[in-house]
Amino acid sequence: MAGTLQRHPGAAVTPRLFFVAGWRSHLALFRWMRPSAFIPTVLGVPVVQLIWFVHLGHYLGSYPTEYYVVGNALNACAMAGLFAPAMSIQGERMSGTLTAVLATPANRAVMFGGRIGPAVLIGALTSAVMLALGTALGWLRIPPAALPQLALAVLVTALSCSACGLVIGAVALRTREATFLANVVLYAMLLVCGVNIPLDRLPGWLAAIGELVPMSQGIEAARRALSQSPGVPGLLGWELLKAAMLVLLALFVLRLLEKLSREQAGLDDA
Template sequence: MAGTFQRNTGAAVTLRLFFMAGWRSHMALFRWMRPSAFFPTVIGVPTVQLVWFVYLGNYVGTHPVAYYAVGNALHASAIAGLFAPAMSIQGERFSGTLTAVLATPARRSVMFLGRVVPAVLIGFLTSVVMFALAAVVGDVELPWSRLPQLAGVILVTATSCSAFGLLIGAIGLRTREAILMANLASYFMLLVCGINVSLESLPDWLAAVGRLMPMTHGIQAARDVLAGTTGTGVLLLLELLKTAVFLGIALIMLRCLEQSSRRHAVLDEM
């Protein structure tokens, strides 16, 4: 009986650490950002991007307008997914709180994985808003019967992007360039993930790299769902597999770089 109580208590503490620590860390690092700055960044930037590529794609005529609208609507989740986890780790170094965070006895995996959750939620909501905009300016049809499937695709894609953002954030334990790398990753995804350029039109090696990047299979799954075709389950499984790989690599890097930083006394080095 006592063992069962201890296990239940331990699980409750772990869940509390996973959700509350991640959310409070997110709020602490972004508390300075007022709604007047937050919403133009999270909503305004992807709105301008979507409208720009929709009209550019309509002018070029390589693909239907909906092709660009769907790709950029999903890419909107990358803004929160890539930058929030990266900033939540590198921001600890900038604010001088990283040593206090790493001095806690809490499990590193739970503590850092919890920081992905706010990014997933914000990325999901951003993409939902962008799909509503895509229906207005991008000729994207959103049948009610397919909205649950589309919501699942958006959630998986936002999780994949956030996992990749955590991997970039892990590099921020030893470098100052995590935010720069998140920017480069975001723009690179525009090229190789099938957002505005089809993978078939890329060189084979670059298309292969694109298939390893986050959201590539999620974007194809979203287009298939809206087109009413089958096979989206396999695409989502591939996206979830990439998510697991990104998270695993990120946790290994966080552990290794933490130990290395302790040995060289560079945890607070800026």
């Protein structure tokens, strides 16, 4: 009877820990900013990037305008996906609250895994806004029949990018350079994921890296969804597999670096 009573509260707390704690940690990224600052922070850079590459691509005439719109629209979810999980964990360390967080008996996988939830939602919303902007400006036409597969491609891509951001956040347990690392990964993905340059136009070794990096299959799936070409489920399956592997890697690194930090008293080293 006592064992039964002890299990029920845990079952109720786990979803709350995953969703509520993850969302509050995301809100904490903007704790010193007015709510009105959220929009330019999240949408400002993707809008400028979209307009820049569309006009550059139109000037060069290498590929159709739609190619650049779709690539940069889905790349927009990488900013929220990479930076939000990384900065939420690094912020705990910099503010001195990481030791209190890690002192709780809460499940680490649930506690840190929930931090990618808001990043997925914000990233997917950002990509949707970019696609809507491209459509409003006459650069993109979205057939109604393509909407379900396109929406799924956006969500899966946002999940994959957020899983990568969780890996970067795990590294933040031992370094203060998580933001710098997120910037490096963001611009590397812009180069090797087929955002503006097809993978088959890259050197072989660079294209191979691009196939393994998050977002590449998601972008290709979105392009195929819009052209109503086959192969979308297979591409999204590979993207989901990469997301799952990255989440497992992040949780392993978090566990390992937490143990090392405790042994070396490095959790408060901000």
